[in-house]
Amino acid sequence: MAVTKLFGASIKRREDPRMITGRANYTDDVRLPGTLSLAILRSPYAHARIKRINVEKARQLPGVVAVYTGKDLADTLAPVPCAWLPPNSDLKVPEYRALAIDTVRYVGDGVAAVVAEDRYRAADALAAIEVDYEILPAVVDQEKAVAEGAPQLYADVPNNTAFVWRLSGGDVEAALAQADVVVSQRLVNHRLIPTAMETRAALAYYNPGSGELTLWCTSQNPHIHRLLLSAVTGLPETRIRVISTDVGGGFGSKLPFYAGEMIASAIAKDLGRPIKWVEDRRENFVATTHGRDHIDYVDVAAKRDGTITGIRVRSYANMGAYLSTAAPGVPTWLFGLMLSGPYTIPNVAVEVYGVLTNTTPTDAYRGAGRPEATYILERMMDLVADRLGMDPVEIRRKNFIPKDKFPYTVATTLQYDSGDYELTLNRALEIVGYDAFRKEQAEARKQGRLLGIGLSSYVEVCGLAPSQAAGAMGFQGGLWESATVRVHPSGKVSVFTGANPHGQGEETTFAQLVADELGVPIDDVEVVHGDTGRIPFGMGTYGSRSTAVGGSALVYAARKVRDKGAKIAAHLLEVSPDDIVFDQGRYYVKGAPDRVKTFQEVAGAAYLAWSMPEGVTPGLEETHFFDPINNTYPFGTHVCVVEVDPHTGQVTFRRYVAVDDVGHVINPMIVDGQVHGGIAQGLAQAVYEAAVYDENGQLLTGSLMDYAIPTASMVPTYEVDRTETPTPVNPMGLKGAGETGTIASTPAVVNAIIDALKPYGITHLDMPLTPQRIWQAIQQAQKGS
């Protein structure tokens, strides 16, 4: 572990100057002369047959250049492939077209596309398209969709069941049969809408001279999108360049591959002009993937002393109307594998029904599967503790995997790399003052005040790897990451990474890593990402993997550069490479520090190549593809303290303490920022946000007026602390920090509120815990007593 001066330093972000001065380049900021505006007509019905589309009126409007229906594009664009195909799950992948051809299956399904001189004329044209629909019965709820007699979305997907996936370890049935207590609960992990502040956008330009298509788009993974674009258009990858440099947030919603990007690309060549599509927010609510939406039936087996001996989960995951790009992996592997969490639960069994409904497709949303697993475990821990009359702290302590047992193989066969779960719990309790709070709570209860404290101890899997495991899970890609370190003749360095940060700050942290490895000033290092024309093939940014995997690739590439430099320096200094010492950007002869070549001198020599050591090629540039041997497993404990107003059900946040362990930390300021934002999103699920459909499949929360993403006054001050337990699976010992906050916070908040409601005998309420829902529960409880 090379801990040098920049590793661990909270240096200011290099991304920021362009962003605080309004000079960033988000997709819609890219301007090309002659650009036409593309707009997509979307179905207002959740399920309908398209009887007739009349586009003639639209075509004749001034400024309209072209109008396309699904039929018009059927030969131009192949169906969108699904990129995660879990084996042994009887998976059925329905045909997913950029524009629907005969049948629309959710409100927001594309029906037609228009191209006009500007966005206003495109909107006029959309309104002039006449579509006759034959309305079909719709189904929205996943449990109703699998029931007998439910409307069917596809003739070849019986019971709307796209897959049934099972995983087990140990013997959960025996554990349940032999348990002192079995605690059962139905838990709803409701649907969320990612709502990145930048909606999706695409700008496609076909250069007839080079035959190259350039697509600027809002992508978390430009190479994957290039590959998929090649697959649907038939253009070879060599003729496609995808650029996504500044992306205004993603949270998983910019991983999948979508219609707007495809259509713009497909028609740019024919129309001979650049085509821009910018999603409006209303459109984003229905046409960009949603997240979560699980209904989970959970049974936990426990001994009287609080030892958890088994967990059985049956889940109905709402996939929406089609299987989005990575969607089948989210409620299966990313969820099921983590169902023992930080605990030594020897028997685990999970069965997941992937259900198609007349709703917007779901896919990864921050945490993707792990928040769902953590919510189940942390809710159930409290329910079991309540049943046994134990303190929530004690039941967690009792079941934690002990720190001396790592690496630890859990029932689902994952091998956790490293951990000290009790350490984060203890630190969190100390910061919040747990014992004192319990006294205060007891006093407050006497006065009729409702204080509550909620714990959430979690472990999550990130830095997903290795590629072999990806293959076994049916993920149609690798889980490695690439990096190229190019040293220029002056000694300045360009770093090319396959990761694609969109807010996570790797332009800064990666520069810190390379500056350390090469001993050059950080200002001499530029980080290039998000342009398939410049970077090596890479997998992109998601699943908190960029630094653990992409950063490691970078460190290895930098070390290759350093080693080559050492050979050149040895040659110039006329000594054996074994006698060269590299320190802070200087190569010197062991024992003779005045015989020295700077890194910059060596770089110059490598490019002049007037005198190279034998067998060493000119230039100073190295690429490394890093495929880690294992995932990383960040963990921690979050504690939330709330007060609930018994008269209104209003929740006030009093404290929020987060103690996370993400291994070593390159830039604490950035990691803290990730944790803050993650907490806000997870907390929002607990109390504010919910995607609500009516029974006809209309999204009732279809704008920011109704979908409650929190504002500044709706969130508390976060008290953030850390422990550092390094991982052995990468050279920096770091784990990944992008999703911990979201994973941990939802159950911490819910547990706190339920704890506050304990005097009423309330043990569980489904989210979001709005004042109305809490108030009703209190009324109900008072009636009952």
Add this chain to the structure above:
Amino acid sequence: MKISGSYTMQAARQAVWDKLIDPDAIAGCLPGVEELTKVGDNEFTMAMTVGIGPVRGTYAGKVTLANLNPPESYEMQVEGSGRPGFVKGSGQIHLAQGVGGGTAITYEGDVEVGGPVGSVAQRMLGGVARRMIEQFFGCIEKQITGG
């Protein structure tokens, strides 16, 4: 979305019934109706301008009356679509002899909006529908009583 309610008119049941199925009365009283044309037995096409929340627009569609059971009950279906999206509604209307010669009207039904208007105006829908129904019955009552 389900809506239901009641309205009491100081008018005889038969008089109320006659007005409620009279196209001219409907056209004159349903707020925003710009045109109502009879196209069949108890079937009318119409153009209607409605503001739901922030979205105001014109919808073209049809009104159908069904299961007429004079002077006690009938069903009414309204559907229209336009630039802002679509609006659909169906409901049962019951007329009961009220005390003192009045007529007690009760209604219940379903209203749905979709398309662009759906995403921003859903939560205003209940209020808008109720207000329009109140206005409609109020206007019909005035026509009968000449008030």
Add this chain to the structure above:
Amino acid sequence: MKHQITVTVNGTQYTSEVEPRLLLVHYLRDVLNLTGTHVGCDTSQCGACTVLINGEAVKSCTVLAVQADGAEITTIEGLAKDGQLHPLQEGFWEMHGLQCGFCTPGMIMTAYDLLQKNPNPSEEEIRHGLEGNLCRCTGYQNIVRAVQYASDKMRGQPVAAGND
């Protein structure tokens, strides 16, 4: 159908022919190519498009370009003077008040207005003052600190230690 308007944006006067329905935010972005002002929604909730019109923060998606005729407008591009960042820009940078950066221009313009009206706001006043602007990345804590930094600096107080 086009109307002539004259506006002064970041100190430069522009005269343009615009459609009456053109939103000010689209005028700034698509006619003047000032793309620092962002569009994050279509219902005036997110505040990403906030600019100063005659010194006051306004969501430029709620204003038609023709309504801005004769106005003085400041966008994020016009906030730094002579290459010197405004204390708010400095504060957002120092305090890690942004991640993806998309909401940042609107946040800064709203905070500008807030500090103009209340040079020394409490944390609660800052949070309340920023309610019309949504951020999905930061959880707001560092945005609050960024505004506090700017407030201190603009009042000549010693600023809280930055992050490096």
